[in-house]
Amino acid sequence: MTVFRKLGFAAALCLTTPAFAQVSDGVVKIGVLNDQSGLYADISGPGSTIAAKMAVEDFGGKVLGVPVEVIAGDHQNKPDIGNAIARRWIDNEKVDVIVDVPHSATALAVLSVTKEKNKVLLLSGPAYVELTGTQCAPTTVHWTYDSYAMANGTARAVVKQGGDSWFFLTGDNAGSHSQERDAMAFVQKAGGTVVSNVRHPLNTSDFSSFLLQAQQSKAKVIGLANAGGDTVNAIKQANEFGLTASGQKLAGLLMFISDVKAVGLEQAKGLIITDAFYWDADERTRTWSRRFMKLHGGRAPTSAQAGVYSAVGHYLKAIQAAGTDEGVALTKKMKELPVNDFFSDNYKIRQDGRLVRDMYLLQVKAPAESKEPWDVFKILARIPGDEAYRPMADGKCPLVK
Numbered sequence: 001m002t003v004f005r006k007l008g009f010a011a012a013l014c015l016t017t018p019a020f021a022q023v024s025d026g027v028v029k030i031g032v033l034n035d036q037s038g039l040y041a042d043i044s045g046p047g048s049t050i051a052a053k054m055a056v057e058d059f060g061g062k063v064l065g066v067p068v069e070v071i072a073g074d075h076q077n078k079p080d081i082g083n084a085i086a087r088r089w090i091d092n093e094k095v096d097v098i099v100d101v102p103h104s105a106t107a108l109a110v111l112s113v114t115k116e117k118n119k120v121l122l123l124s125g126p127a128y129v130e131l132t133g134t135q136c137a138p139t140t141v142h143w144t145y146d147s148y149a150m151a152n153g154t155a156r157a158v159v160k161q162g163g164d165s166w167f168f169l170t171g172d173n174a175g176s177h178s179q180e181r182d183a184m185a186f187v188q189k190a191g192g193t194v195v196s197n198v199r200h201p202l203n204t205s206d207f208s209s210f211l212l213q214a215q216q217s218k219a220k221v222i223g224l225a226n227a228g229g230d231t232v233n234a235i236k237q238a239n240e241f242g243l244t245a246s247g248q249k250l251a252g253l254l255m256f257i258s259d260v261k262a263v264g265l266e267q268a269k270g271l272i273i274t275d276a277f278y279w280d281a282d283e284r285t286r287t288w289s290r291r292f293m294k295l296h297g298g299r300a301p302t303s304a305q306a307g308v309y310s311a312v313g314h315y316l317k318a319i320q321a322a323g324t325d326e327g328v329a330l331t332k333k334m335k336e337l338p339v340n341d342f343f344s345d346n347y348k349i350r351q352d353g354r355l356v357r358d359m360y361l362l363q364v365k366a367p368a369e370s371k372e373p374w375d376v377f378k379i380l381a382r383i384p385g386d387e388a389y390r391p392m393a394d395g396k397c398p399l400v401k
Contacts, residue, residue, distance in 0.1 A: 022324040024096065028068045030056070030312060031095040033085060033110065034125055036074035039203050040102045040228040042258035044125045046072075047305040048100045050295050055312035063319045071095070077102075077202065079109035086113040096325050097122060097315055100308050102227075104128030104175030111137055118327040120334075122315060124307035127227070127254050128175045129182065132354040133395035139327040141334060141353045144307030145276040147178040149388040151253050153274030153361045155186035157380070158221055158251050161272075164190075166251075167219035168197035169210055169234060171226035179225040179253045187223075195219040204230055207237045215243055227254040232262045239267045256302045260364055260376045268376075271364040274388075277303035277343050278360055278377055288342040293374075300374035310341045347385065352397035356385035 032052050034044040049072040056068045073089070075082035082101065089095035090113065098114060101107040102125025114121040115137040123131060123140065127147040131140065166187050170180040176199075184194050195217045198210050211234070214222045222238065224231050231252055238250060252259070255273040279289035279300045288309075292301045314334060319325050322333035331353075339347040339355060347357045362377040370376060392400055 022326075023064050023066045023319070024325055025094045026066050027094070028063055028066060028097075028316070028319065028325055029093065029095045030068065030070045030315075031086075031089045031098045032070060032072045032100050032308065033075055033082060033098050034072075034100045034102050035077050036072065039077060039230065040125065042262070043228055043256050043302050044100050044102045044304045044308070047292075047296050047299065047301060048124070048308040050292065051301065051305045051309040052099060052312045054292065054295070055309045055316070059313060059316045063316050064323065068316065075101070075103070075106050075110075077106060079106045082106035083109040083113055086110045090114075090117045090119055096120065099311055100125045100304065102126055102304060103173070104131070104178065105173055107131060108135060108174065111135065111140055114139055114327075120315065120327050120331055122311040124311055125304045126175055128178050129390060129395075130178065132350070132352045133390075133397055136352050136395070136397035136399055138399060139331045141311070141331065141349055141355060143311045143355050144303050144357075145359070146354070146389070147175065147254065148182045148390040149276075149359050149383075150274045151179055151183035151186055152388055153359055153383050154251055154253055154272055155183045155192075155223075156190050157272050157361055158249070159187055159190035159192040163221040163249055163251070164192040165195050165219045166192060166221045166223050167195050167214045167217040168223045168225050169207070169214055170197055170199045171202055171230055172199040173202055175227070175254070176225045180223070183223055183225060183253050200226070200230070202230065205233065207234050208241070210234075211238055211241050211243060214238075215241065215246075215248070219248065221249045221251050223251050223253055224255070225253050228259070231255055231259050235259075235263045235267060235271075256304070257300055257374065257376060258302050261374070265365060265367045265370055265376060268364045269366040272380070273362050273364075274359050274383070275303050275362060276357055276359055277301075277306045278362060278379065279306075280375060280377070281343070281360065281379065284342040298373075306343060310339065310344055313341055314339050350392050351400050352392050352395055353399070354389060354392070354395075356389055358385050359383040359388040
């Protein structure tokens, strides 16, 4: 082989084979950070870790020739703990991307670290809409849903069915405040009225005083602007108090399949919710979900868990395409590439970091309608992403020009 041919071969090799040096530390390390044992553990928790590992396995376990690892941490729904774990992971354990992070106040605390350290943050669990608004960051993507999209679908549908006066039972945290604010706006826009509201502490065991206020309000609909165990307890106690038997309806503004199972179909039947994913929507979602169930004790995936799989898969595709795991460059590549997987069809990530995906309007089945343990929803409508999410121009994200 001549010198020129050797040089030509070397040049071609450089063009087709990304250099390992472009992946920091010789490994891509993914940190799944969420509530592993508390209020939101069923929504994300260990199931999100399983979903992340499935995505890595399906990608082949390596990217650009280096291994991909998944670790997990429990932020306990406390911003200071989430912040400390994120800082330790990045500084000492060389974590490249943090995924999931339910509990909006903790998500904001983690975002402050990833923004400072130029690391990618893929948010599947939190609902706070300002994560792609005033709090947006160059390396953050809000992946699965937000309070605006969920309130948009549910509030409009319930008002259309005659639920035109609302009382809001709201968790006293940033994400729940966001749910309440967005839902109130949609209720009023649809021609309904907001009678009153009350806020409860996180992880409340006794809703009696709050439900009494809801009952006395005479509102047709009690909007549950909370999540996880708080939503479950509120629905169970509302039934015990006889609120639904007396004619008041409940509307879950951030409710998941795990919550419905915890409540039971008899008490939850007829509830309308909006979500980004349902395992039984089509053949692709069923196939993936059956795999997940085998790994997660037979439990069906929530949208947050499905979102973790989707986010990790797209992240690895972007590293492969960009030839680097550097935060800003990689996030830019993620926004350039369409998102395709078992529940994403050529979706795009906007400049503000919002992945715009279709949403489902769902209604909880009566027990007699359910054919198997996790057959809990009827799909009433599929809401196009461009209709579901807040317009980018309205979010005041400083990245948007």
